[in-house]
Amino acid sequence: MLISKINTLSYNEYRDKVLQLAAHGQTSGEQTEEHIQATLINAQRMKRIDHQCELLPQLAEMASLVSEKHTWFVITEAWCGDSAQNTPVLAKIANASPNLEIRLLFRDEHPEIMNEFLSNGKRAIPKLICVHDASQKVIGTWGPRPALIQDRVTEYKLLNPTGTKDEFNKNLHLWYARDKTQSLQEEFLSLFSEWGLLKETNVNR
Numbered sequence: 001m002l003i004s005k006i007n008t009l010s011y012n013e014y015r016d017k018v019l020q021l022a023a024h025g026q027t028s029g030e031q032t033e034e035h036i037q038a039t040l041i042n043a044q045r046m047k048r049i050d051h052q053c054e055l056l057p058q059l060a061e062m063a064s065l066v067s068e069k070h071t072w073f074v075i076t077e078a079w080c081g082d083s084a085q086n087t088p089v090l091a092k093i094a095n096a097s098p099n100l101e102i103r104l105l106f107r108d109e110h111p112e113i114m115n116e117f118l119s120n121g122k123r124a125i126p127k128l129i130c131v132h133d134a135s136q137k138v139i140g141t142w143g144p145r146p147a148l149i150q151d152r153v154t155e156y157k158l159l160n161p162t163g164t165k166d167e168f169n170k171n172l173h174l175w176y177a178r179d180k181t182q183s184l185q186e187e188f189l190s191l192f193s194e195w196g197l198l199k200e201t202n203v204n205r
Contacts, residue, residue, distance in 0.1 A: 003073050003113055003129060008103035011091035015050070018078045019043050028078040029108035035079035042084035049088040049181070055096060056185050062192045063096035067199040069133040072102045075114055075143075076126045081169060082145045083126040085176045089184050090128060119144055130195055140195040146183035149175050 009017065021027055022043035027035040055063075072094055076083040087104070094102035107114050107125050114123050127143035145153070152175055156168065192198055 003131065006105060006110060006113065008073065008105045011087070011094075011102050011104065014076070014087070014104040015046055018046060018084075021078050028106050035077075038079040038081060042078060042081060045081075045084040046088050049085070053089055053092055053181050055092055056182075056189070059093065059185050059189055060096045062189065062198060063093055063100065064098075065199045066097045066099040066192070066197045068197075069099050070101075070139070070197065071131045071133055072100060073129045073131060074102060074104045074126050075107050075110070075117065075129070076104055077107050080125050081173060085173070086126055086143075086145065086184055089181045090126075093185070093188055117141055130197075140191065142187075142191065146179070146187050148183040148187075149179065 017028075018039065022040045025036060027039040029035065072090065074083075074087060074090060076087060091102050094100040105113065107123065114125075114127070117127050117129055118124075119127065124144035128141060129138055130140040130142075131137065132139050144150075149172075153168075153172065156163070156171055160167070
């Protein structure tokens with residue numbers, strides 16, 4: 001199944017959907033109280049990051065040099081804290097390029113797609129799939145969180161094997177707050193080259 005053939009949302013449509021769900025005490029996917037409360041928090045996170053995040057000048061320049069049309073499909077859910085932290089930044093990166101489009105889809109509505117793009121055998125989100133429009137080939141994936149923060153998550157779990165989910169989430173979002181989107185942006189400075197997205201030019205890296 002080609003991912004480009006399924007119904008997807010623009011970032012603005014997705015963000016508005018999350019805000020609407022939060023306003024009505026709902027969420028995407030399974031309607032648990034935990035997910036509903038997470039969606040309320042994520043709606044505020046997304047609005048804050050949309051307002052505060054500024055792209056690194058070098059990253060904005062790289063985005064402007066993408067040579068051919070590509071689509072970034074992002075698998076997500078309204079209740080996912082990592083999605084709320086990262087998806088607004090991914091949208092800003094894509095919007096800095098005339099040749100990048102970002103489209104979002106809900107994980108639980110598309111299990112067949114999610115199962116093709118597992119992370120270490122898990123249905124972790126957000127998951128970005130970069131597709132070359134002309135050939136419809138997948139040329140790279142990213143997710144569910146920046147490598148630096150993932151390393152801290154791994155270390156935390158090793159040092160706190162009996163830690164609660166609330167403690168973990170508190171630390172996770174504290175890391176994001178301190179990081180201020182820098183790890184994600186710096187990671188994409190490398191991914192643009194690794195995925196072969198750039199025109200032949202002398203870009204200072």
